Amino acid sequence: MEKKTELPVMNSPHMPERSATIGSHGKRKWVYHEPAKGFWTKRRNVVTSVLILFYLLAPWVSMNGQPFMLFDLVSRRFSFFGQTFLATDLYLLALLLVLSVLALFWFSAMFGRLWCGWACPQTVYLDGIFYRVERWLEGNPRERRALDNGEHDDAYWTRKAAKHLIFWLISSAMSLSFTAFFIGPQASYEMFWTFGAAHPTAMAVAVVMTAITYFNFAWFREQFCHFLCPYARIQSVFLDEHSLIIGYDPVRGEPRAPMRRGETEQKGDCVDCKRCLQVCPAGIDIRNGLQLECIQCTACIDACDTVMSKIGRPVGLIRYDSAAGIEHKSRKYVRPRVILYMVVFALVTTMFIVRLSSREIVDFAVVRSAGTPYLVQEDGLVRNMLQLHLTNTDTRTRTVTVKLASDVPAQLMVLGEPFLIKPGERIKAEAFVLIKRDQIKSAATPLEFKLMDGTQEIGEAVAKFLGPVYTGK
Ligand code: SF4
Numbered sequence: 001m002e003k004k005t006e007l008p009v010m011n012s013p014h015m016p017e018r019s020a021t022i023g024s025h026g027k028r029k030w031v032y033h034e035p036a037k038g039f040w041t042k043r044r045n046v047v048t049s050v051l052i053l054f055y056l057l058a059p060w061v062s063m064n065g066q067p068f069m070l071f072d073l074v075s076r077r078f079s080f081f082g083q084t085f086l087a088t089d090l091y092l093l094a095l096l097l098v099l100s101v102l103a104l105f106w107f108s109a110m111f112g113r114l115w116c117g118w119a120c121p122q123t124v125y126l127d128g129i130f131y132r133v134e135r136w137l138e139g140n141p142r143e144r145r146a147l148d149n150g151e152h153d154d155a156y157w158t159r160k161a162a163k164h165l166i167f168w169l170i171s172s173a174m175s176l177s178f179t180a181f182f183i184g185p186q187a188s189y190e191m192f193w194t195f196g197a198a199h200p201t202a203m204a205v206a207v208v209m210t211a212i213t214y215f216n217f218a219w220f221r222e223q224f225c226h227f228l229c230p231y232a233r234i235q236s237v238f239l240d241e242h243s244l245i246i247g248y249d250p251v252r253g254e255p256r257a258p259m260r261r262g263e264t265e266q267k268g269d270c271v272d273c274k275r276c277l278q279v280c281p282a283g284i285d286i287r288n289g290l291q292l293e294c295i296q297c298t299a300c301i302d303a304c305d306t307v308m309s310k311i312g313r314p315v316g317l318i319r320y321d322s323a324a325g326i327e328h329k330s331r332k333y334v335r336p337r338v339i340l341y342m343v344v345f346a347l348v349t350t351m352f353i354v355r356l357s358s359r360e361i362v363d364f365a366v367v368r369s370a371g372t373p374y375l376v377q378e379d380g381l382v383r384n385m386l387q388l389h390l391t392n393t394d395t396r397t398r399t400v401t402v403k404l405a406s407d408v409p410a411q412l413m414v415l416g417e418p419f420l421i422k423p424g425e426r427i428k429a430e431a432f433v434l435i436k437r438d439q440i441k442s443a444a445t446p447l448e449f450k451l452m453d454g455t456q457e458i459g460e461a462v463a464k465f466l467g468p469v470y471t472g473k
């Protein structure tokens with residue numbers, strides 16, 4: 001069994017008793033942090049820019065003629081990477097959900113909170129847009145603090161109004177994109193250009209989302225990660241001492257002390273300059289050990305590496321490592337829990353692929369219409385009325401017809417044939433089956449229906465023909 005240990009970096013004697021952004025009287029302590037500069041920040045800026053484009057544009061683009069991503073809850077139609085799933089694909093959707101959960105387990109066990117620091121929309125939008133706008137309008141942390149604590153004159157209100165107006169506009173654009181994930185690009189365009197008249201419910205959702213987005217990014221910010229995000233709160237279940245974290249190396253860094261000219265006494269590498277605190281968007285001191293509030297954003301690595309380079313010490317006092325590595329023990333990449341997640345993931349993926357490849361192109365069912373089970377016509381034919389249910393689960397439009405196979409000579413009349421069905425579309429159609437009375441040998445004659453796209457058979461369904469058994473009278 002894998003050894004389950006409490007993460008040693010959490011046992012720092014400096015660990016605070018309450019969240020770093022909550023003051024002694026329970027009041028919010030606003031974080032005025034600086035942007036970091038360095039190796040990781042450069043890379044994160046690139047990733048952030050790409051992801052902002054992805055998050056904003058993903059619901060508007062198509063793939064294979066299908067929305068790239070769509071979660072249409074009303075029609076119960078979902079698209080991922082151009083692959084459409086309908087409510088009838090419940091099994092596939094359940095497998096996808098299981099795969100996502102397994103991927104989350106594996107990813108977290110291996111890479112800790114890499115998602116939080118690099119890809120979470122909360123971090124990406126805050127870092128890539130909102131903090132930048134704030135710095136542009138209100139200056140560096142010292143200037144921002146002075147503005148907030150100084151006189152609330154005209155200049156103060158002008159800057160604040162400009163900032164919040166821009167925040168609101170950005171929040172509107174974000175929530176329009178967010179709504180498009182659920183109603184699709186076409187409906188979103190219509191909603192936008194008719195000011196909501198075309199889709200009032202979606203418009204109401206978009207307005208509420210704008211308010212929530214604005215509140216979150218203008219004010220709530222890091223508090224979301226500290227107190228609301230479920231992923232942050234269950235991290236301790238996923239992480240072990242070999243998972244990737246960003247940590248401060250107390251073996252190298254302690255005893256921390258400012259550097260003084262001419263001092264010869266050997267101290268730790270940490271010169272207590274607090275640069276790591278000044279760049280931290282979560283407002284925490286990484287030297288206190290692994291903390292729930294840390295989103296693993298790498299800012300403190302870059303800040304500390306710059307200091308280490310300046311004072312001629314090796315970089316990496318704060319670094320990507322595991323809890324074991326931070327304690328200068330060896331790190332294990334292959335662990336029982338990681339192998340287990342991968343094996344189960346591979347099994348479920350195989351099930352998903354098999355099921356996906358055997359999925360019918362058009363979901364086809366034949367059911368009896370309500371009312372009289374059969375009708376004996378004056379011309380001696382017995383008539384059954386049926387309903388055809390067709391759902392196109394394919395990514396392209398299909399033109400289909402229905403053929404009948406039965407042990408006895410039977411005629412099929414389908415109203416509205418041929419059917420043009422768009423991807424994801426469902427249609428119902430009426431059909432009649434007629435059999436001569438003297439041909440009916442059973443009270444329930446089996447019928448087999450074949451669904452044809454040109455000469456290609458793409459589905460089949462069965463039903464029973466009900467009628468009076470012919471006894472020669
Ligand atoms: S930036 Fe590095 S040297 Fe400065 S306080 Fe933080 S850990 Fe210590």
Ligand code: SF4
Pocket residue numbers: 246276279280281282283284285286293294295296297298299300301
């Ligand atoms: S402690 Fe470091 S990695 Fe964690 S949130 Fe603060 S700056 Fe980012």
